[in-house]
Amino acid sequence: MTLVEEPVAAQAPEAEIGKARLRKEDARLITGKTTWTDNMVLPGMLHLAVVRSPVAHAKITNVDLTAAQQAPGVIAVYSGRDFADEQGSIPCAWPVTPDMVNPGHPSVAVEEVNHVGEAVAVIVARSKTAAQDAVELVDIDYDPLPVVLDMEKAVGQDAHLCHDHIDSNESFNFVFDAGEAGTGGNTEQAFADAEVVVSRRFVQQRVIPAFMEPRSVVVQPQGDNYTMWAATQIPHILRVMLAMITGVPEHKLRVIAPDVGGGFGGKLQVTPEEVICMLVARRLGKPVKWTETRSESLMSAHHGRDQIQYIDIASDREGNVKGLRCRILADMGAYLRLVSPGVPVLGAFMFVGIYKFPAYRFDCRGIFTNKVPTDAYRGAGRPEATFAIERIMDELAVELDMDPLELRRKNWIKAEEFPFTTAAGLEYDSGDYEQATQQALELLGYDELRAEQRRRRESNDPVQLGIGFSTFTEMCGLAPSRVLGSLAYGAGGWENASIRMLPTGKVEVVTGSTPHGQGHETAWSQLVADSLGVPFEDVEVLHGDTAISPRGLDTYGSRSLVVGGAAVMKAADKVVAKARRVAAHLLEASEEDLDFSGGSFSVRGTPGTGLSIQEIALATFAAHNFPDGMEPSIDAEATFDPVNFSFPHGTHLCAMEVDTETGMVKIRKYACVDDVGIVVNPLIVEGQVHGGLAQGIAQALYEEAVYDADGNLTTGTFVDYLVPSAADLPHFDTGNTVHAAPGNPIGAKGVGEAGCIASTPAVVNAALDAVRHLGVSDILMPLTPERVWRAIHQGGDGGDRATAGTNAYGGAQTETTAGVSTDASSLGGDR
């Protein structure tokens, strides 16, 4: 192409934003032709195996490593004592109150173990097999202590203590009171004056993130430098934290997250094993690798949710809500990890949902128990809040004998009221709840299903039908740095990007937001293709390596597109601005007279002129003919710090069949209409919604981390920790409304967590709607057939499940998979 040729793109090229592009990364991810951390093989690499506590709470009275040290292939064996002086504590970056109690979290237990699966010793061997073989040779004596498992007991009188060096099981008490904050009226007064008050106790069971790729770490020491590869969501944060824990200076430490197979918040962590790998590599001067087994993952990677929620709602008889009061017990588990306390606090601002509460009070106590710590899990605080508000709205509707949708409609924020500041103090940006709801009702075939529900009731059909609502919103785009600061979070919420224009016109985009399955490479390519007018294929997205993308805050909280993508757009604007100057110089025109469209600059009113940005990239590389005083680069970097969150919303409807004879529930139809703002790639959005729905439905119906009375995790394998497959899930009817987010240049609101946040209450509300006329007003999650059956036929909420694991695989549970079995073990005959 010469400079005088007519630009090819006389008509504007097809926009990339909005196109359902297949994902660039999928071929390698699906075929496995990529580097996962566990694929790494380094010369002289040693392998680690972690010995884990088989007991939930005990003093370590004796550690005998001799037999393990002498095992074939074993190089070294360490106990917590060996690391005591250098291992510090796993960091907690979110002290939610000034007086929050943090008991400290050693990577390897030194004097006391506080949950089953806690690391107590580390084997270093020449092969993974040798390391594993030596695990059972480590001999540790435990002096058992009383086990604290039940939060309500843990805060009661004369409770046993989880940590005897602190004087209660409470870590913090975080209160948000709208009256005190000036965002609402006096809550106590609102309740005192209310005509109707409904109070419920809801349980958010403990669940396990259950990412597909197990956690894995490789550390290579080179001189005084260290490179860590880790299956992590947060290489940037991990680097800072590891530097602070281990004393290895930050600039001597490089962290790489290669392709990472999912996280769901479960890899938003600084794990004991990452610290252990650093310490061992430093001590031995050799590369080391640790990869967990699935059973280790289930028992030692952090869990999610786990709240008991006491919710009171006040209204008048017409159904105008007057106040909301939430008292929460949030299970921290045995220790505080990276953002353990912050998870329920994030929820504090979402309990009011989409409703105009004049008064609101949130009071949350973080409680220690002898279980694995909890921390971020898809939605982190917001699913818990959404569940509570969407469940209590249904309960209020029943109390008022009102249609649950009418009640919601009466109280939700109207389209014309945006932006709207809620009683929780958040300013909701945009949306139209009525429109999304109407569309969802049509997708579901609402009237027809309601008619069928009536028929089934009248004929006393053993299979009853119910319809459940969840008209949710969430806060996404974490987060405005100032807001995080006001909540005492230990970092900012900005994101960084840079764009490098290569001589051949190809484009490298560097993002600080580290994907682990979301599709950043595809979506960012679409953004840049449109902004720079270059082909989608010409864009390469680089990420996940602190040496390549030095600045970033990684991926969580539906922030990547909203914050990270916005940084990319800002960087692209800067590239275009620089290129404009070069183009003006080369076209001998003034900058103001240049049009930029379809990737080319042309002089307004002068047909035939045209210079593409890709040509300018070459001209910049050569730098033979450049504007005076301009440095020869059109590359650019940008950092975007949002001023507000974004607020996706949507209406989720679930139609549920309940077999009253067996208690089996089956989703008949699921329809949802989400407003996630501008959609960059509809395929990715739909995929995120589907995956989120699967996880949210799974919390409602299948998943629960169950501990027995001794503190053993009895859902210790995927036989007992039930994760549904496609075969267990219904077809999803999905739709979108679009209200652009005003807070970022893309107009996107975030979609990573929406399905997971919205679906759980819709599913539970649907099941209850099916059997409410049989006297059922609550069923504990997950809605196992047994619980549903008990609730129908025996009253109550279905009650606790028997804790014993099933006998498949000879009864594998933590008491066996931790390497040691107790007398109480119910092992099969295969042993």
Place this chain on the structure above:
Amino acid sequence: MIPAAFAYARPTTIDEALQAVASGGEDVKIMAGGQSLIPVMRLRLAAPETVVDLTKVAELRGVRDDGDAIVIGAMTTHSDVISDPLIAQHAPLIAEATETVADRQVRHRGTFGGALAHADPAGDLPAVALALDAEFVIAGLGGRRTVPAAEFFVDYLTTALAEGELLVEIRIPKLPGTWGMHYEKFNRVAQAWSIVAVAALVRTEGGRIAEARIGLTNMGPTPLRASGVEAALVDVEATAESVAAAAEHAAEGTSPSSDLNGQADYREHLAKVLTRRAVTVAAGL
């Protein structure tokens, strides 16, 4: 998930296999499809000294017609069972139940004999074999013996197979008369073991139920016959009422476990509902 070290033998005949088992040392494990054995070894719940792998023993594979019975080789895989014409003709119940076992990958390797020898109370095939009055042909160094299903399942994960013995084949007697069959399985997710399941065989004669055989899965440490139900279904009118009344006996004599999937009383209730449903389908109602 690395098993402890073990010696490995891969015989090609039944005799070689018996020799390998005899000379394998203290703790020998026979491996069929490995779908139950290998996970247990990887979790180190089992650490056998020697594993004798039967996959190359061709004579243990396949289904043949033997006059009044069909004979299923112990190493016939679940997927071969599902597509076998003799089984489809004479014992479709086996194929129907096997289709509910696990997923395609597991069914491709897991075997009929392995599932029966493993005798997991939540496994689907033991109750089916029991309801079909199957006979188990067992080989040892001293020769062969045949054990009826009623005596094969002894206790939790325990069968009549003695140390050093091999399950060779399973004889399924052909059923004279008009039989309907159905396997009613109850579980929470696809590809999972049974919480409770019921195998029902019903012989009908001109609108009446002449006799029925009912096998129960996971209602005790071994598969059970619901003899109370069977007794109530001898020569009765084939009606919803008579079936429902008979099904009320389903939990008699059972001792189900209480675990994450259900407590004993719930399982007892399920047994009744599922029996009613299984018999209803098998009787063509």
